[in-house]
Amino acid sequence: MDDLQHDYPWTKNPLVIGAPMRLIALAALATEISKAGGLGFIGAGSDTANLQSILEEVKRSIADAPNLKNVKDVLPVGVGFICWAGQKLLKEALPSIEKYRPAAVWLFAPREHEDLVRWSEEVRRVTQGKTKIWIQVGTVENAVEVTKSCQPDVLVVQGQDAGGHGLHKAAGIIALLPEVDDTITALCKTETIKKPALVAAGGIMDGRGAAAALTLGASGLVLGTRYLASPEANIAEGYRQAVVEATDGGQMTERTKLYDQLRGTTDWPDEYGGRGVLNESHTDAGKGMTFEENKRLYDEAMKTGDEGWGKNARLTTYAGTGVGLVREVKGAAAITEEMREDAKTILRSTSSKL
Ligand SMILES: Cc1cc2nc3c(=O)[nH]c(=O)nc-3n(C[C@H](O)[C@H](O)[C@H](O)COP(=O)(O)O)c2cc1C
Known part of the structure; x- marks a missing residue:
């Protein structure tokens, strides 16, 4: 069992993750993904106005889910925050994080690097380390800086193909992920830091992309764009x-x-x-x-x-x-299951040809 399966025991391998798309990934999308053996994130973004009611809704909707109802230590979804909103957002978010203990927080786009350090420390403090720290990065340098200063549980390695916000200057995950992996492996060895798990974000739409990301060294697959074409995404039909x-x-x-x-x-x-x-x-x-x-x-x-x-x-x-590659609207649970099963089938069939 790897660390991710240990930390999120309701999930199945390979781990399929729903990105915390602000105002789009709410209780319906995040819980549907977790119910299907993935890890769904809620996109709180840069404010916490509705966070408490969304987390209450998650609690209600997992109450009879066979794989989630017995998860006791944490709420089996994560919450994503956009950290340029600074310390004010942290202060507003902490009471809900402490009360509901989401399985993870996903931190992105700080204005000051120090803000990430504070977020990581405070979330670990109020949840006694139960809520894991995920940080989304887009460069090797950023991955090193974050690993040294925050020792995240997970680095979300975001490539240039990603939908929504990301770095203007970026590489695709096919080049970025292995370089981050090599660099972080070496860093963690020399500085005796626990190596964070790496998950890949940007351009994964089906089992082929998922299989490729696993081959690059990812322990999990982040999907944003693919879930937009699910009925659970909180967007207009026209979108x-x-x-x-x-x-x-x-x-x-x-x-x-x-x-x-x-x-x-x-x-x-x-x-x-x-x-x-x-x-x-x-x-x-x-x-x-x-x-x-x-x-x-x-x-x-x-x-x-x-x-x-x-x-x-x-x-x-x-x-x-x-x-x-997104050609039809499909339920979030079906997307999650298909992604996982197709990735395994493709990896098996590829290796059988060698
Ligand atoms: C509509 C949309 C909104 C997003 N909003 C956020 C967000 O609020 N916070 C965040 O960390 N990432 C956000 N992202 C980026 C995702 O976390 C992720 O990196 C990206 O979706 C992965 O690439 P993909 O879209 O090709 O699957 C968003 C992505 C999309 C498509």
């Missing part, structure tokens, strides 16, 4: 359909600041951008439309409901380069 319809993600998505500017979510540190499907807001900005006019049209589009999404419409559709 879900836009994800299913988009193809050729290297061409049809881009990591940019434009979508944040149009939505008014401009607090992200400069090195981050949000990857989303290209649409008319993007085309018009490229043709020189003023931001004021673009924003006016964006606000108009907000009133049009499901019509507002798609490549010939204007609303932000955060999604990764793997969108072209």
